[in-house]
Amino acid sequence: MISAQSWADARILWDYHRMHHDPRPCSVAVALGSHDLGVADVTAELYHQGMAPVIVFTGSTSPTTRVRMPRGEAVHYRERALQLGVPDSAVLLEPRATSTGENIEFTKAVLEDASVKVSSVLLVSKPYEERRSYAMMRKLWPEVEVVCASTSMGLEEYADSIGDARMVIDMIVGALQRVLVLPGLGAAIEQEVPDSVVAAYERLCAAGFTSRLLPIDVAARPGT
Known part of the structure:
Protein backbone atom coordinates (compact mmCIF):
# COMPACT_ATOMS: atom_id res chain seq x y z
CA MET A 1 0.00 0.00 0.00
CA TYR A 16 10.38 18.23 -11.56
CA HIS A 17 11.59 15.50 -13.93
CA ARG A 18 9.49 16.83 -16.78
CA MET A 19 11.15 19.63 -18.74
CA HIS A 20 7.82 21.04 -19.98
CA HIS A 21 9.19 21.71 -23.46
CA ASP A 22 6.82 22.42 -26.34
CA PRO A 23 7.58 19.93 -29.14
CA ARG A 24 8.88 21.59 -32.29
CA PRO A 25 10.42 20.31 -35.53
CA CYS A 26 13.94 18.89 -35.10
CA SER A 27 16.53 17.19 -37.30
CA VAL A 28 15.85 13.80 -35.74
CA ALA A 29 13.77 12.13 -33.06
CA VAL A 30 15.72 9.89 -30.69
CA ALA A 31 13.64 7.48 -28.61
CA LEU A 32 15.43 6.13 -25.54
CA GLY A 33 14.85 2.42 -24.98
CA SER A 34 13.07 1.26 -21.83
CA HIS A 35 10.38 -1.09 -20.56
CA ASP A 36 7.71 1.40 -21.66
CA LEU A 37 6.49 0.73 -25.20
CA GLY A 38 4.51 3.95 -24.91
CA VAL A 39 7.74 5.81 -25.74
CA ALA A 40 7.45 4.36 -29.24
CA ASP A 41 3.80 5.48 -29.40
CA VAL A 42 4.74 9.06 -28.55
CA THR A 43 7.59 9.01 -31.07
CA ALA A 44 5.29 7.76 -33.83
CA GLU A 45 2.74 10.45 -33.01
CA LEU A 46 5.40 13.16 -33.17
CA TYR A 47 6.65 11.78 -36.50
CA HIS A 48 3.15 11.96 -37.95
CA GLN A 49 2.91 15.56 -36.70
CA GLY A 50 5.98 16.41 -38.77
CA MET A 51 8.26 16.98 -35.81
CA ALA A 52 11.16 14.94 -37.26
CA PRO A 53 11.88 13.30 -40.63
CA VAL A 54 14.06 10.56 -39.12
CA ILE A 55 13.72 8.44 -35.97
CA VAL A 56 16.45 6.58 -34.10
CA PHE A 57 15.27 3.89 -31.71
CA THR A 58 18.10 3.10 -29.30
CA GLY A 59 18.49 0.40 -26.68
CA SER A 60 19.47 -3.21 -26.07
CA THR A 61 17.98 -5.00 -23.05
CA SER A 62 18.17 -4.66 -19.28
CA PRO A 63 16.99 -6.76 -16.34
CA THR A 64 13.71 -4.83 -16.55
CA THR A 65 13.19 -5.37 -20.30
CA ARG A 66 14.70 -8.79 -20.94
CA VAL A 67 11.39 -10.62 -20.57
CA ARG A 68 9.12 -7.85 -21.89
CA MET A 69 11.29 -7.09 -24.93
CA PRO A 70 13.37 -10.19 -25.68
CA ARG A 71 14.45 -8.94 -29.13
CA GLY A 72 15.76 -5.71 -27.64
CA GLU A 73 14.19 -2.37 -26.82
CA ALA A 74 15.04 -0.66 -30.11
CA VAL A 75 13.68 -3.58 -32.14
CA HIS A 76 10.39 -3.68 -30.23
CA TYR A 77 10.07 0.10 -30.50
CA ARG A 78 10.59 -0.10 -34.26
CA GLU A 79 7.99 -2.84 -34.62
CA ARG A 80 5.49 -0.75 -32.69
CA ALA A 81 6.19 2.36 -34.76
CA LEU A 82 5.70 0.46 -38.00
CA GLN A 83 2.36 -0.82 -36.68
CA LEU A 84 1.44 2.83 -36.10
CA GLY A 85 2.17 3.80 -39.69
CA VAL A 86 5.74 5.08 -39.52
CA PRO A 87 7.52 4.06 -42.75
CA ASP A 88 10.51 1.77 -42.34
CA SER A 89 12.56 4.19 -44.45
CA ALA A 90 12.25 6.80 -41.67
CA VAL A 91 13.65 4.53 -38.94
CA LEU A 92 17.23 3.87 -37.88
CA LEU A 93 18.12 1.30 -35.22
CA GLU A 94 20.75 1.44 -32.51
CA PRO A 95 20.42 -1.97 -30.76
CA ARG A 96 23.52 -2.08 -28.54
CA ALA A 97 23.20 0.62 -25.88
CA THR A 98 22.73 -0.49 -22.28
CA SER A 99 22.91 2.95 -20.61
CA THR A 100 21.88 6.50 -21.42
CA GLY A 101 25.48 7.44 -22.07
CA GLU A 102 25.71 4.67 -24.65
CA ASN A 103 22.31 5.66 -26.09
CA ILE A 104 23.79 9.06 -26.87
CA GLU A 105 27.23 7.89 -28.03
CA PHE A 106 25.96 5.07 -30.25
CA THR A 107 23.12 7.16 -31.70
CA LYS A 108 25.59 9.80 -32.81
CA ALA A 109 27.56 7.10 -34.64
CA VAL A 110 24.43 5.68 -36.31
CA LEU A 111 23.43 9.12 -37.57
CA GLU A 112 26.94 9.85 -38.83
CA ASP A 113 27.01 6.52 -40.70
CA ALA A 114 23.64 7.38 -42.28
CA SER A 115 24.92 10.87 -43.25
CA VAL A 116 22.13 12.56 -41.30
CA LYS A 117 23.07 16.12 -40.39
CA VAL A 118 21.90 16.97 -36.89
CA SER A 119 21.44 20.41 -35.39
CA SER A 120 18.54 19.54 -33.08
CA VAL A 121 17.23 16.42 -31.36
CA LEU A 122 13.69 15.66 -30.27
CA LEU A 123 14.51 13.43 -27.30
CA VAL A 124 11.65 11.07 -26.44
CA SER A 125 11.69 9.19 -23.15
CA LYS A 126 9.63 8.13 -20.18
CA PRO A 127 8.26 11.25 -18.42
CA TYR A 128 10.50 10.90 -15.38
CA GLU A 129 13.63 10.50 -17.53
CA GLU A 130 13.28 13.83 -19.34
CA ARG A 131 15.46 15.91 -17.04
CA ARG A 132 18.25 13.37 -16.61
CA SER A 133 18.45 12.57 -20.31
CA TYR A 134 18.39 16.28 -21.15
CA ALA A 135 21.26 16.94 -18.74
CA MET A 136 23.31 14.12 -20.23
CA MET A 137 22.63 15.25 -23.80
CA ARG A 138 23.73 18.79 -23.00
CA LYS A 139 26.99 17.41 -21.56
CA LEU A 140 27.73 14.64 -24.05
CA TRP A 141 26.34 16.22 -27.24
CA PRO A 142 26.52 19.95 -26.50
CA GLU A 143 26.50 21.14 -30.10
CA VAL A 144 22.86 20.18 -30.70
CA GLU A 145 19.64 21.75 -29.46
CA VAL A 146 17.61 19.34 -27.30
CA VAL A 147 13.82 19.30 -27.06
CA CYS A 148 12.34 16.77 -24.62
CA ALA A 149 9.07 14.93 -25.17
CA SER A 150 7.09 12.21 -23.42
CA THR A 151 3.52 11.12 -22.83
CA SER A 152 1.17 13.76 -21.45
CA MET A 153 -0.22 11.36 -18.82
Whole structure:
Protein backbone atom coordinates (compact mmCIF):
# COMPACT_ATOMS: atom_id res chain seq x y z
CA MET A 1 0.00 0.00 0.00
CA ILE A 2 1.42 3.36 -1.04
CA SER A 3 0.66 6.13 1.43
CA ALA A 4 -0.88 9.47 0.51
CA GLN A 5 2.38 11.17 1.55
CA SER A 6 4.42 8.99 -0.80
CA TRP A 7 2.06 9.70 -3.69
CA ALA A 8 2.33 13.42 -2.95
CA ASP A 9 6.13 13.23 -2.84
CA ALA A 10 6.21 11.21 -6.06
CA ARG A 11 4.13 13.88 -7.78
CA ILE A 12 6.68 16.52 -6.72
CA LEU A 13 9.48 14.51 -8.32
CA TRP A 14 7.35 13.68 -11.36
CA ASP A 15 6.72 17.36 -12.09
CA TYR A 16 10.38 18.23 -11.56
CA HIS A 17 11.59 15.50 -13.93
CA ARG A 18 9.49 16.83 -16.78
CA MET A 19 11.15 19.63 -18.74
CA HIS A 20 7.82 21.04 -19.98
CA HIS A 21 9.19 21.71 -23.46
CA ASP A 22 6.82 22.42 -26.34
CA PRO A 23 7.58 19.93 -29.14
CA ARG A 24 8.88 21.59 -32.29
CA PRO A 25 10.42 20.31 -35.53
CA CYS A 26 13.94 18.89 -35.10
CA SER A 27 16.53 17.19 -37.30
CA VAL A 28 15.85 13.80 -35.74
CA ALA A 29 13.77 12.13 -33.06
CA VAL A 30 15.72 9.89 -30.69
CA ALA A 31 13.64 7.48 -28.61
CA LEU A 32 15.43 6.13 -25.54
CA GLY A 33 14.85 2.42 -24.98
CA SER A 34 13.07 1.26 -21.83
CA HIS A 35 10.38 -1.09 -20.56
CA ASP A 36 7.71 1.40 -21.66
CA LEU A 37 6.49 0.73 -25.20
CA GLY A 38 4.51 3.95 -24.91
CA VAL A 39 7.74 5.81 -25.74
CA ALA A 40 7.45 4.36 -29.24
CA ASP A 41 3.80 5.48 -29.40
CA VAL A 42 4.74 9.06 -28.55
CA THR A 43 7.59 9.01 -31.07
CA ALA A 44 5.29 7.76 -33.83
CA GLU A 45 2.74 10.45 -33.01
CA LEU A 46 5.40 13.16 -33.17
CA TYR A 47 6.65 11.78 -36.50
CA HIS A 48 3.15 11.96 -37.95
CA GLN A 49 2.91 15.56 -36.70
CA GLY A 50 5.98 16.41 -38.77
CA MET A 51 8.26 16.98 -35.81
CA ALA A 52 11.16 14.94 -37.26
CA PRO A 53 11.88 13.30 -40.63
CA VAL A 54 14.06 10.56 -39.12
CA ILE A 55 13.72 8.44 -35.97
CA VAL A 56 16.45 6.58 -34.10
CA PHE A 57 15.27 3.89 -31.71
CA THR A 58 18.10 3.10 -29.30
CA GLY A 59 18.49 0.40 -26.68
CA SER A 60 19.47 -3.21 -26.07
CA THR A 61 17.98 -5.00 -23.05
CA SER A 62 18.17 -4.66 -19.28
CA PRO A 63 16.99 -6.76 -16.34
CA THR A 64 13.71 -4.83 -16.55
CA THR A 65 13.19 -5.37 -20.30
CA ARG A 66 14.70 -8.79 -20.94
CA VAL A 67 11.39 -10.62 -20.57
CA ARG A 68 9.12 -7.85 -21.89
CA MET A 69 11.29 -7.09 -24.93
CA PRO A 70 13.37 -10.19 -25.68
CA ARG A 71 14.45 -8.94 -29.13
CA GLY A 72 15.76 -5.71 -27.64
CA GLU A 73 14.19 -2.37 -26.82
CA ALA A 74 15.04 -0.66 -30.11
CA VAL A 75 13.68 -3.58 -32.14
CA HIS A 76 10.39 -3.68 -30.23
CA TYR A 77 10.07 0.10 -30.50
CA ARG A 78 10.59 -0.10 -34.26
CA GLU A 79 7.99 -2.84 -34.62
CA ARG A 80 5.49 -0.75 -32.69
CA ALA A 81 6.19 2.36 -34.76
CA LEU A 82 5.70 0.46 -38.00
CA GLN A 83 2.36 -0.82 -36.68
CA LEU A 84 1.44 2.83 -36.10
CA GLY A 85 2.17 3.80 -39.69
CA VAL A 86 5.74 5.08 -39.52
CA PRO A 87 7.52 4.06 -42.75
CA ASP A 88 10.51 1.77 -42.34
CA SER A 89 12.56 4.19 -44.45
CA ALA A 90 12.25 6.80 -41.67
CA VAL A 91 13.65 4.53 -38.94
CA LEU A 92 17.23 3.87 -37.88
CA LEU A 93 18.12 1.30 -35.22
CA GLU A 94 20.75 1.44 -32.51
CA PRO A 95 20.42 -1.97 -30.76
CA ARG A 96 23.52 -2.08 -28.54
CA ALA A 97 23.20 0.62 -25.88
CA THR A 98 22.73 -0.49 -22.28
CA SER A 99 22.91 2.95 -20.61
CA THR A 100 21.88 6.50 -21.42
CA GLY A 101 25.48 7.44 -22.07
CA GLU A 102 25.71 4.67 -24.65
CA ASN A 103 22.31 5.66 -26.09
CA ILE A 104 23.79 9.06 -26.87
CA GLU A 105 27.23 7.89 -28.03
CA PHE A 106 25.96 5.07 -30.25
CA THR A 107 23.12 7.16 -31.70
CA LYS A 108 25.59 9.80 -32.81
CA ALA A 109 27.56 7.10 -34.64
CA VAL A 110 24.43 5.68 -36.31
CA LEU A 111 23.43 9.12 -37.57
CA GLU A 112 26.94 9.85 -38.83
CA ASP A 113 27.01 6.52 -40.70
CA ALA A 114 23.64 7.38 -42.28
CA SER A 115 24.92 10.87 -43.25
CA VAL A 116 22.13 12.56 -41.30
CA LYS A 117 23.07 16.12 -40.39
CA VAL A 118 21.90 16.97 -36.89
CA SER A 119 21.44 20.41 -35.39
CA SER A 120 18.54 19.54 -33.08
CA VAL A 121 17.23 16.42 -31.36
CA LEU A 122 13.69 15.66 -30.27
CA LEU A 123 14.51 13.43 -27.30
CA VAL A 124 11.65 11.07 -26.44
CA SER A 125 11.69 9.19 -23.15
CA LYS A 126 9.63 8.13 -20.18
CA PRO A 127 8.26 11.25 -18.42
CA TYR A 128 10.50 10.90 -15.38
CA GLU A 129 13.63 10.50 -17.53
CA GLU A 130 13.28 13.83 -19.34
CA ARG A 131 15.46 15.91 -17.04
CA ARG A 132 18.25 13.37 -16.61
CA SER A 133 18.45 12.57 -20.31
CA TYR A 134 18.39 16.28 -21.15
CA ALA A 135 21.26 16.94 -18.74
CA MET A 136 23.31 14.12 -20.23
CA MET A 137 22.63 15.25 -23.80
CA ARG A 138 23.73 18.79 -23.00
CA LYS A 139 26.99 17.41 -21.56
CA LEU A 140 27.73 14.64 -24.05
CA TRP A 141 26.34 16.22 -27.24
CA PRO A 142 26.52 19.95 -26.50
CA GLU A 143 26.50 21.14 -30.10
CA VAL A 144 22.86 20.18 -30.70
CA GLU A 145 19.64 21.75 -29.46
CA VAL A 146 17.61 19.34 -27.30
CA VAL A 147 13.82 19.30 -27.06
CA CYS A 148 12.34 16.77 -24.62
CA ALA A 149 9.07 14.93 -25.17
CA SER A 150 7.09 12.21 -23.42
CA THR A 151 3.52 11.12 -22.83
CA SER A 152 1.17 13.76 -21.45
CA MET A 153 -0.22 11.36 -18.82
CA GLY A 154 -0.22 12.35 -15.16
CA LEU A 155 1.55 10.20 -12.59
CA GLU A 156 -1.41 8.08 -11.48
CA GLU A 157 -2.60 7.43 -15.03
CA TYR A 158 0.93 6.57 -16.09
CA ALA A 159 1.41 4.17 -13.17
CA ASP A 160 -1.87 2.47 -14.09
CA SER A 161 -0.68 2.09 -17.69
CA ILE A 162 2.51 0.38 -16.53
CA GLY A 163 0.66 -1.80 -14.04
CA ASP A 164 3.16 -1.45 -11.20
CA ALA A 165 2.92 1.80 -9.24
CA ARG A 166 5.68 0.89 -6.82
CA MET A 167 8.14 0.21 -9.64
CA VAL A 168 7.27 3.55 -11.22
CA ILE A 169 7.90 5.44 -7.98
CA ASP A 170 11.13 3.49 -7.43
CA MET A 171 12.25 4.59 -10.88
CA ILE A 172 11.25 8.21 -10.25
CA VAL A 173 13.43 8.15 -7.12
CA GLY A 174 16.32 6.52 -8.99
CA ALA A 175 16.11 9.13 -11.73
CA LEU A 176 16.39 11.93 -9.16
CA GLN A 177 19.47 10.33 -7.62
CA ARG A 178 21.10 10.38 -11.05
CA VAL A 179 20.23 14.05 -11.56
CA LEU A 180 22.05 14.71 -8.29
CA VAL A 181 25.17 12.57 -8.81
CA LEU A 182 25.91 12.51 -12.55
CA PRO A 183 27.15 16.11 -12.85
CA GLY A 184 29.89 15.34 -10.35
CA LEU A 185 30.98 12.44 -12.54
CA GLY A 186 31.23 14.58 -15.65
CA ALA A 187 28.27 12.82 -17.31
CA ALA A 188 25.62 15.57 -17.11
CA ILE A 189 25.25 19.30 -16.70
CA GLU A 190 24.44 20.76 -13.31
CA GLN A 191 20.79 21.62 -12.72
CA GLU A 192 19.10 23.42 -9.87
CA VAL A 193 17.25 21.00 -7.63
CA PRO A 194 14.80 22.83 -5.33
CA ASP A 195 14.88 22.03 -1.63
CA SER A 196 11.28 20.79 -1.85
CA VAL A 197 12.32 18.20 -4.44
CA VAL A 198 15.27 17.02 -2.35
CA ALA A 199 13.04 16.73 0.71
CA ALA A 200 10.45 14.68 -1.20
CA TYR A 201 13.24 12.45 -2.53
CA GLU A 202 14.61 11.87 0.96
CA ARG A 203 11.15 11.00 2.31
CA LEU A 204 10.60 8.49 -0.48
CA CYS A 205 13.98 6.90 0.19
CA ALA A 206 13.11 6.65 3.88
CA ALA A 207 9.79 5.07 2.90
CA GLY A 208 11.65 2.30 1.08
CA PHE A 209 11.43 3.36 -2.58
CA THR A 210 15.06 2.48 -3.14
CA SER A 211 15.23 -0.48 -5.51
CA ARG A 212 16.43 1.70 -8.44
CA LEU A 213 19.06 3.63 -6.52
CA LEU A 214 22.62 3.19 -7.67
CA PRO A 215 24.95 1.68 -5.08
CA ILE A 216 27.90 3.91 -4.29
CA ASP A 217 30.37 1.92 -6.40
CA VAL A 218 28.10 2.00 -9.45
CA ALA A 219 27.20 5.66 -8.91
CA ALA A 220 30.91 6.42 -9.32
CA ARG A 221 30.79 5.31 -12.97
CA PRO A 222 29.92 7.85 -15.68
CA GLY A 223 27.37 7.11 -18.38
CA THR A 224 24.80 5.42 -16.13
